[in-house]
Each structure stands twice: as C-alpha cells, then as structure tokens.
Amino acid sequence: MIPERESVLHSWCVQASWDAPTIVGGAGARFWDGAGRSYLDMSSLAECVNLGHQHPRVVAAIRDQAERLCFVTSSWGAGPRAELADELLRRAGFDGGRVFFTLGGADANEHAVKFARQASGKAAGAVITRDRSYHGASYAAMALSGDSRTQGVVDPAVFHVLRVPPPYAYRCPFGSKSDAQCGELAAARVADVIDHEGRDKVAAVLMEANAGTNGIVAPDSFWPALRALTQEREVYLIADEVMSGFGRCGEWFAWQRHGSAARPDLMTLAKGLTGGHMPLAAVLLAPHVSARLENEMLHTGLTYCGHPLACAAGVAAVRAYEEDSLIERSRRLGARLFARLEEMRNKHAVIGEVRGGHGLFAVLELVTDRASRKPLAPWPQEHPALKELVRRAREQGVSFAARGNLLLLAPPLVIAENDLGDALSLLDRLLGELEWK
Numbered sequence: 001m002i003p004e005r006e007s008v009l010h011s012w013c014v015q016a017s018w019d020a021p022t023i024v025g026g027a028g029a030r031f032w033d034g035a036g037r038s039y040l041d042m043s044s045l046a047e048c049v050n051l052g053h054q055h056p057r058v059v060a061a062i063r064d065q066a067e068r069l070c071f072v073t074s075s076w077g078a079g080p081r082a083e084l085a086d087e088l089l090r091r092a093g094f095d096g097g098r099v100f101f102t103l104g105g106a107d108a109n110e111h112a113v114k115f116a117r118q119a120s121g122k123a124a125g126a127v128i129t130r131d132r133s134y135h136g137a138s139y140a141a142m143a144l145s146g147d148s149r150t151q152g153v154v155d156p157a158v159f160h161v162l163r164v165p166p167p168y169a170y171r172c173p174f175g176s177k178s179d180a181q182c183g184e185l186a187a188a189r190v191a192d193v194i195d196h197e198g199r200d201k202v203a204a205v206l207m208e209a210n211a212g213t214n215g216i217v218a219p220d221s222f223w224p225a226l227r228a229l230t231q232e233r234e235v236y237l238i239a240d241e242v243m244s245g246f247g248r249c250g251e252w253f254a255w256q257r258h259g260s261a262a263r264p265d266l267m268t269l270a271k272g273l274t275g276g277h278m279p280l281a282a283v284l285l286a287p288h289v290s291a292r293l294e295n296e297m298l299h300t301g302l303t304y305c306g307h308p309l310a311c312a313a314g315v316a317a318v319r320a321y322e323e324d325s326l327i328e329r330s331r332r333l334g335a336r337l338f339a340r341l342e343e344m345r346n347k348h349a350v351i352g353e354v355r356g357g358h359g360l361f362a363v364l365e366l367v368t369d370r371a372s373r374k375p376l377a378p379w380p381q382e383h384p385a386l387k388e389l390v391r392r393a394r395e396q397g398v399s400f401a402a403r404g405n406l407l408l409l410a411p412p413l414v415i416a417e418n419d420l421g422d423a424l425s426l427l428d429r430l431l432g433e434l435e436w437k
C-alpha cells in the first residue's frame with residue numbers, strides 16, 4: 001500500500017498533521033483498514049453513506065451499467081439519467097419540473113442560484129443565506145455559506161449574497177423566550193431583508209431545511225414561516241437538502257416533515273443520492289420554475305452532467321431506500337437515538353443540548369456550564385477532551401465526527417440496532433471518563 005500522507009492535499013486539515021489509516025473495505029455500517037482494524041461508522045463518513053458501505057444492489061447497478069456504457073454527454077440522452085430524474089421529481093412532488101445533474105453539493109447550489117436568477121428574471125438578484133450554514137467550498141458556494149472556516153476567503157457582497165442570523169434557539173440571536181419564537185423571529189428577519197432590499201432585487205433565499213455540519217437544527221416554526229413569507233413576496237426558496245435528504249432526517253427530504261405546503265421552489269441534493277457510491281448531485285426545479293426556462297438558452301453545463309454510471313447508482317439507491325424501508329427505519333431508530341442521548345444529557349453535565357432526532361441525525365452541543373451555556377471552547381475551536389474522545393473511540397473501533405463543541409451523529413440508516421446501542425454505550429462511558437474543563 002502506497003501511503004498518501006506526503007502526496008495528497010487533504011481537505012479541511014493541516015497537511016503536516018494528517019495521519020489516517022488507509023481504508024480498504026467496507027460493508028453495512030462498518031469499514032476497515034489495511035491492518036485489518038474495523039470501524040463502526042457513526043457519521044456515514046461524510047454524512048453520505050446512508051445506505052451503508054457497498055450496498056450490494058447499488059454496486060451491481062454500477063457494474064451492470066459499466067459493462068453496457070460508461071459515458072454519454074448531456075447533449076445525448078442516457079437511460080439511467082432519464083429514469084433518475086423521473087424518480088426524484090415524483091418523490092419530491094415536483095412532477096412536471098426538471099432536474100439538472102451536477103457532481104457535488106457545491107456545484108448543485110451554485111447552479112440552483114443560477115437557475116433561480118435566470119427564471120426570476122433577476123439576473124444579478126441577491127441571494128439570502130444564513131450565518132452558520134454550509135453550502136460547499138467552491139468560490140460562490142463559500143460566499144453562500146456562513147461558515148467560520150471560509151468566512152475570510154470570499155466577500156459575499158461580490159456574489160450578491162446577504163446573510164441573516166440563524167434560527168439557533170439554544171443561543172437565539174434574537175433573544176427569544178422560546179424555541180418556537182426563535183424560529184419565527186429568524187424567519188421574520190428574512191422578510192425584513194427582502195422588504196428592505198425590495199422584492200424585485202432578491203432572486204432567492206437558500207437555506208438548509210435541516211442543518212448539518214454547523215449543528216443548528218431549526219425549530220419547527222422556522223421552515224413553514226420561511227416558505228410562506230418567500231411565497232408572499234414572490235422570492236424563490238431553495239432548500240439545500242445535500243445532507244438532510246434521503247432519510248437522514250426521517251423523510252425523503254427534510255422539508256417534507258412540514259407537509260406539502262412547505263415545498264420549496266428548487267432543491268439541491270447530493271450525498272445520499274447515491275449513498276456515496278458515486279459522486280452525483282442534482283438541482284430539482286419545480287414546474288413553475290422550469291417552465292420559465294423552457295424557451296430560453298441555458299448558458300451552463302458540465303462535462304459529466306448526469307454521468308450514466310452515477311445515475312445508475314442513483315436509481316439503484318432510490319430503490320434501495322424504498323425496498324429496504326430505510327426512511328421509516330431512520331425515523332424509528334432516530335427516535336431511539338434521541339431518547340438515549342437525552343438520557344446521557346441527564347447524566348453528563350457537559351451535554352448542553354441534544355438536537356435532531358427526526359431521523360438518524362443528532363447533534364450534541366457541549367458546554368462547560370449548563371446554567372450559563374458557556375461553550376466548551378469558543379466556536380469553532382475544538383476542545384482537547386473532545387478530540388481525545390474521538391481518538392479513544394476510534395481506538396476502540398468506533399468512528400465519531402466532531403466539530404467545534406459539537407458531536408454529530410449520523411450513522412448509516414442500515415446500522416444494526418445492537419451496533420447503535422454499543423456505540424452509544426461507548427460514548428456514554430467516554431463522556432464520563434474524560435475531564436471536561
């Protein structure tokens with residue numbers, strides 16, 4: 001095995017300190033390294049392996065398609081592309097709309113903004129996004145993101161991006177008295193910004209329907225209010241479902257928790273779309289949006305738009321979610337996960353809040369003092385004890401994801417119930433063992 005430590009530029013880390021094992025195989029909720037050590041995956045790696053590693057029917061679909069035909073450019077038709085577009089439109093209730101395929105979440109979000117601007121006729125229209133959001137790491141996606149890691153790299157104004165405070169009820173930026181009120185006030189701020197700028201100057205609002213890496217789960221009052229106010233003002237709402245889609249939050253798409261009235265105008269998908277088996281993302285346009293592009297030139301494209309191998313993986317993935325009842329499973333196990341984490345919160349003072357639980361996605365926010373909610377370390381710094389927790393868990397064969405004061409739990413939806421229980425028992429034990437000062 002040739003180690004990549006000195007040859008590959010690795011993401012989101014200091015190169016000189018990258019030191020990870022080489023992963024050579026996986027099955028279900030586990031993967032293993034070249035030395036034969038296996039790890040239970042409590043984050044679906046990058047929150048994308050929703051179907052587990054090496055889902056047999058997805059792997060077979062990729063193999064079958066590879067034997068038939070690997071590549072067709074998007075100026076010609078391709079069977080798996082057509083089939084996947086139909087599946088996605090139907091499941092989202094976007095029947096009669098259109099799908100644009102890209103390679104990852106960042107370029108899906110960039111394209112969603114392009115389409116919203118073109119379809120609304122507001123070519124340089126502003127896009128409203130949230131502080132503490134993540135939409136990708138290409139330049140425009142960094143401008144869209146309110147992410148501490150990339151805040152200094154781009155000027156959002158250059159990309160006509162306006163930011164609003166998040167519906168972060170645990171530390172509500174509006175000083176609200178309840179979670180519901182925080183959601184309402186956060187939505188009302190979006191309305192104020194649209195009204196202040198003028199609705200003809202704002203092309204879209206782009207937000208995560210259920211946030212991921214920044215760890216904020218909006219109160220239930222937020223999304224329906226956001227949908228209603230954008231509709232009233234005729235501003236497109238784009239839901240970034242890159243992480244929250246495909247069962248992660250107990251629905252095909254997280255906004256569906258609020259019913260069909262909460263349906264956005266555009267939606268971006270990636271990660272769970274193929275369960276990480278192939279790089280693929282998509283922008284879904286509702287019919288009233290795609291109709292406006294019907295007789296206009298579309299000045300965009302990517303060589304690998306709707307690559308047949310990736311789309312074949314997507315079709316097989318969508319069928320697997322359905323045939324294996326994984327969306328329901330995520331909802332059921334997500335409720336158990338949440339209940340177990342709440343029990344841990346009663347036991348460990350370091351857990352300030354547990355968020356999520358609609359599906360197999362939960363966030364623990366760690367604090368030094370529960371009453372004052374003082375963060376364990378100033379955001380986005382990571383406390384040494386949390387790093388140590390992740391290290392010890394890995395040593396014991398469980399892979400957890402942490403960021404800042406947050407522990408993000410997002411196991412594959414196929415995780416066995418006893419494995420989930422064991423991983424949570426280990427977490428419980430490590431939370432008790434470590435010094436949180």
Ligand SMILES: Cc1ncc(COP(=O)(O)O)c(C=O)c1O
Binds near residue numbers: 103136213271
């Ligand atoms: C909500 C959200 N949007 C967009 C992205 C960017 O996706 P990608 O890394 O595929 O570009 C991510 C990635 O984590 C994400 O969580």
